[in-house]
Amino acid sequence: MRILFLGDVVGRTGRDTVAAALPDLRARLRIDLAVINAENASHGFGLAPDMARTLFAAGADVLTLGNHSWDRKEIVPYLAETPRLLRPLNYPPGTPGAGSVVVTLADGRRALVLSAMGRLFMDPLDCPFRSTAVELAKYRLGASVAAIVADFHAEATSEKMAFGHSFDGQVSLVVGSHTHCPSADHQILPGGTAFQSDAGMCGDYDSVIGMRKEGAATRFWRKMPGDRLQPAEGPSTICGTFVETDDATGLATRIEPIRQGGRLSQTLPSV
Ligand SMILES: [Fe+2]
Ligand SMILES: [Fe+2]
Numbered sequence: 001m002r003i004l005f006l007g008d009v010v011g012r013t014g015r016d017t018v019a020a021a022l023p024d025l026r027a028r029l030r031i032d033l034a035v036i037n038a039e040n041a042s043h044g045f046g047l048a049p050d051m052a053r054t055l056f057a058a059g060a061d062v063l064t065l066g067n068h069s070w071d072r073k074e075i076v077p078y079l080a081e082t083p084r085l086l087r088p089l090n091y092p093p094g095t096p097g098a099g100s101v102v103v104t105l106a107d108g109r110r111a112l113v114l115s116a117m118g119r120l121f122m123d124p125l126d127c128p129f130r131s132t133a134v135e136l137a138k139y140r141l142g143a144s145v146a147a148i149v150a151d152f153h154a155e156a157t158s159e160k161m162a163f164g165h166s167f168d169g170q171v172s173l174v175v176g177s178h179t180h181c182p183s184a185d186h187q188i189l190p191g192g193t194a195f196q197s198d199a200g201m202c203g204d205y206d207s208v209i210g211m212r213k214e215g216a217a218t219r220f221w222r223k224m225p226g227d228r229l230q231p232a233e234g235p236s237t238i239c240g241t242f243v244e245t246d247d248a249t250g251l252a253t254r255i256e257p258i259r260q261g262g263r264l265s266q267t268l269p270s271v
Helices: 011-028 049-058 075-081 128-136 157-166 213-222
Strands: 002-006 033-037 062-064 100-104 110-117 147-153 173-177 194-196 238-245 252-260
Touching: 002 011, 002 147, 002 173, 011 033, 011 049, 011 238, 011 252, 033 110, 033 147, 049 062, 049 075, 062 110, 062 147, 110 128, 128 147, 128 157, 147 157, 157 173, 173 238, 194 238, 194 252
Parallel strands: 002 033, 033 062, 110 147, 147 173, 173 194
Antiparallel strands: 002 238, 100 110, 238 252
16 A cells, blocks of 8 residues: 655645645555645644645545644534544543544555654643554454554654554554654664654745744744744645555555655655
8 A cells, every 4th residue: 555644734835735736646656545634734723624625625535633633613513523534542532523534445445544642742631652552452454454554743752753663563654743844764663664753744944843933933032922923835845754565464665755845855756
């Protein structure tokens, strides 16, 4: 299975660039399953339902969220009625929406996609390790599902690496989101799980993690809350990860980073 994961879509530039490029990316890389983190699509904060519909229409199979899940209130009823839009699974029981979904591809293959959120330098949610283990116990990789993708939305690389190693061999891909910076540690772990600490964002990199640099920097100088942060609106770099898996085992055979457009050095796997 060929899997595409794109990191946090930030603001209009991220949304428009991803929506415009996704059909071509899917075709060029012959993607079977596309998962996109969209927690910052709405002006940097949350995801509005119309933006989710645009990303689904462009070719996203599953959208994931994170600590900005609830910034747009309209998303709450939409989450409850849209199984392919995920919020992290380790929110307390009773939270609207779901943290995982089984997607059936056009050719009948099934894939599990899940979202979990870290706790180091983040909100204190339920344990993401135990919550993920409970979810994974319901499936057999390479048997009941052909692939499993886990978006681990977390701040600390240590927690992300620990999460990847914890589920090595049980998941096709553990990919981080949230930091908005692509890491260069993409690899196939010893047990066969593809891993990257962070896929990076889909947004303007002449910024502070996607927000206008002037306002964001002032906050660090003055240590006072300033005006509401605004998304930077220059050309967007699409950042993500490409993974190929063996359907018989569900394990990864290849992982390559993707950086297309905008300011970052460019890389696109050849398929
Ligand atoms: Fe984010
Ligand atoms: Fe986040």
